[in-house]
Amino acid sequence: MDASIIETALGLASTAVSVTGKAASTAEAIKKLFASDKAADAEEAIKLVNILAAELTAANLMKVNLSKALKDLSVELRIEDQFEKDKARYELFTTSQGDIVFKLRADAAGGQPEHFICPACLNKDRLIIFIQGTGDHKRCQVNQNHLYTFGNTPIRSSASENPYY
Ligand SMILES: [Zn+2]
Numbered sequence: 001m002d003a004s005i006i007e008t009a010l011g012l013a014s015t016a017v018s019v020t021g022k023a024a025s026t027a028e029a030i031k032k033l034f035a036s037d038k039a040a041d042a043e044e045a046i047k048l049v050n051i052l053a054a055e056l057t058a059a060n061l062m063k064v065n066l067s068k069a070l071k072d073l074s075v076e077l078r079i080e081d082q083f084e085k086d087k088a089r090y091e092l093f094t095t096s097q098g099d100i101v102f103k104l105r106a107d108a109a110g111g112q113p114e115h116f117i118c119p120a121c122l123n124k125d126r127l128i129i130f131i132q133g134t135g136d137h138k139r140c141q142v143n144q145n146h147l148y149t150f151g152n153t154p155i156r157s158s159a160s161e162n163p164y165y
Helices: 003-035 042-087 119-125
Strands: 090-094 100-104 130-132 137-140 147-149
Touching: 003 042, 100 119
Parallel strands: none
Antiparallel strands: 090 100, 130 137, 137 147
16 A cells, blocks of 8 residues: 555644644633633733634644545555455466466355466556466566466477468
8 A cells, every 4th residue: 555645644633633732722821811810911812812713724724634634545445455355366376387477266266267367467566457368378468568478389380380370
């Protein structure tokens, strides 16, 4: 998973907490100002009320940002969870030519036909991409350079046997 999504959410959460904390202490200062026996200093009160208003606006803004970040994080976690579940359906498989790919586990097939997925895409991009082809060589569906050798059928040398070769 993209760690920056967690960092963003946690950063916003701690900022929201500190902004809210500041607003709470400003509110406390205003309360004290009016609780004292002597007449409240109006100028000081106006200043504190303005500060409190600004802090509450900032806190609200942080809350909106935090809410969005948490939603993003939740989506990311769900995608991650689904990926891990999908990945668990495959096991390592070595072809007769020594190439390592992932193969659908028989006990997790759930009615799907036997197939292989690209280990390069799985490990690098966390994507489940089919490997397809009918001959000795099979390719990844998204990257033509991800080529896997499954068999070793001797190549016919006589052109007359296969004019298209
Ligand atoms: Zn691939």
